[in-house]
Amino acid sequence: MEEYRDLFLAEAQEYLQDMTRCLLDMEKNSNSEQLTEMFRAAHSLKGMAGTMGYELITGLTHEMESLLDQLRSGKAAIETGFVNMLFEAVDLVQLLVDNLDKQEDFNREVAIMQEKLQGWQENPGKEVAFKSDTLEQGEQLQEGKPPVRESWISWKEIMNEFEKEMLKDALSRGDNIYHVHVCLLHGCLLKSVRAYMVLKAVEKQGEVIKTMPPLQALEEENFDWEFSLLLVGRPDMEALKKSIESIAEIESADILPVNIEDKPETPVTAPLNGDSAAAPLFPGKVSLLMENEEETPEETPRALPKVKAPSLSARNVEKTVRVETAKLDSLVNLVGELIINRTRVVDLGKKVSDEMLESSLEQLERITTELQNAVMTLRMVPIKQVFDRFPRMVRDLCLERNKEVELLISGEDTELDRTIVNQVGDPLVHLLRNAVDHGIEEAEERIKNGKNPAGKIFLEAHHEGSHVVVSVEDDGRGMDPQVIKTRALEKKIITGEEAEKMSSEEALRLIFRSGFSTSEEVTDISGRGVGMDVVRTAIETLNGTVEVKSNSGKGSRFILRFPLTLAIIRTLMVQSGKEVYAIPIEAIRENLFVDPQEIKTIRQGKVITLREEVLPLYSLQESLGMGQFREQEVYPVVVVQTGDKKAGLIVDELLGQQEVVIKSLGNFINDIKGIAGATVLGDGRVTLILDVASLLDDGRVNLGKKSINH
């Protein structure tokens, strides 16, 4: 079962997202399409949960399904209260899915929710005949077992056309279908042999169409202690049960008749005429109906041959393959190795100067570059994964704040590295929250200013060269650079002199300074700023940048730029002492050659004046504790910046740019200040990659900063 668990989790996640999306759409303009889709999602989730034996999820989704079905038949009106309730239900399912091991903890919540959902179904006052009496036939049904339908649905989902054909044939012969569930004793040896004996016993009584897990898995003992069989025939159930249970090491065997026809839970159908036990209705009808709306519910039991492929197949299953991320990572690593080795081979080839060799090396270079690009795209996922949760968040936030905001999303198909996608979520949440909270004004204020009472927030993503640009824009009150300056002055973040020289763009950037926005007051006046420094830091750890534009009274726009991938970065190689270090290009503003005479000393710190700005200088070697600063005739200086901190790093030599594959130092080494990771160069040497942000965070740098302010 364990191996199916991950699959279940992954798929459940998708269904839950589908449901959320549908609900949001539904709220705006309900149409049957979303209802159907949501119904389908709930239905599939129910089926999966049933297979896995997650009874709480099964029960809950079952109620949701019933309710949605009622909705589809137009028996309940869609209103916000209703949508909210469904949202709650979706949240609860999510909670259950997130806590698969502790589902029992939510027994009470689930029961309450189920009651709520049922209450709603009964509320409209229509005759609701959704309680099926399938149990009539299944004398063997034990209490607490999931209803028979579940088993049928899960079978249906794993059956191929041929097996369906066989079922049809069997039915036309008048055979019945049974679900045989066998539990082996825990710790039983030779599981495959037991399974084989069960199969033999069962086959005496009919035909086994399919097993779950598949036959091969049974043979290879790839299953826990349970398996199921789908049997057609006319067995004597009592005898069959006995004969299975008489096999050694079998704990229990349950035989449930599968009601190919079942009384549908949809009120669409009139209650059947008493013979439901003898000729029950087809349970797949629900999905069948979706595809064939006009089909009459009074269809005869022989409707089975018309079964189309289950609605699941509508999803493009065969287009994608699920692969463990660890496998992907190792592939990416190997390609990284290949590239490094290629560089080495090409270097060697240059020494030999042979024409044939040269041309084949060129070809090798081309192919490996293409291979690298192809592999890199494997790691790419659409940013949709992150964006998808925002409509719901904004909606809830608006309800809470009593504001009306429309979130317009575009470019959600933009792809970027998986590792980055996972990390852009939080800063975006921050920005969106700020936009709703502080950016968008109250409706009255908007009307007064001649704006549409409903605010708009645009969330947009697109590619720009090797970067992804995400922007969050609102048409709210915007920010006033003057107000921000005043606040920054009050907070002693800047000096009066600095404030005077500051352009409005620079003033806006002040909101990213740490310490700028700790009090509520500031945010209310500036309309921005809850933890903007957090946003900046989060984005900078991704080697990204953030920019802000604002028009007082008209709205603000935050522009985030990230590299497409974190695995490979462009760096500048520098020599410092005996070592070579790689500095990420993103952090570099410019390179200078500084004459020793230009260097002044303020409080033991070296500074230079660069375009009327005081720039602190540090010896890279010293900063890393790798040796003493040495006098030189001229100092190559790399000017680096992260956020509002800028400094010059004195190195011994600038060696040139290079793309490098980032490798971690392993979990044995804790975070080292100033070092982001390592890379292996073409000649096999390991070179450290600098982490400019943490390097500048060092005490030494703060010393320099103080001296600027004085």
Place this chain on the structure above:
Amino acid sequence: MKDKNEAASEVQMVAFKLEKEEFAVNIQQVREVLKMTQVTPLPQSAYFIEGVINLRGEVIPVVDLRKRFELDLEERGEQTRIIIVEIQDSKVGLIVDSVTEVLRLSSAAIQLPPSRIAGTRTDFIKGVGKVNDRLLIILNLDKILTTEEKIAMNEITLGEQEKIEARA
């Protein structure tokens, strides 16, 4: 089954030298043994971390066991080796004076560490192995490499008296 095992139970060990003492680690922890190679120093890391090396594209931290046990640093020679071991799912290299051999020790020949200074030293030693007249100190690498606590050589080696006792 257990009885049979116990009699024949043997552990394979990789033995190496530091100064005059002989140490051993369980071969199951050892991935490979390399000749000394270029080590890139890691700034601002624990004092005994020599740096990182490239092992077929993988970046692996290397610990100088001489530094770890506060021994004088000697010129590295032809015999110097890096033993790549795996602790807590990550690979770490150990620089040692030389790797002497791979040997089998029967469990009977392994004694629990003498509890002279109970507490500190027994943490770092798993036992003492006896091969003929040689005494091998079996190190508890997990402990030695994951604590930043200083460990002096004499804390992990045996005193003369103990050597005599152990041999007996």
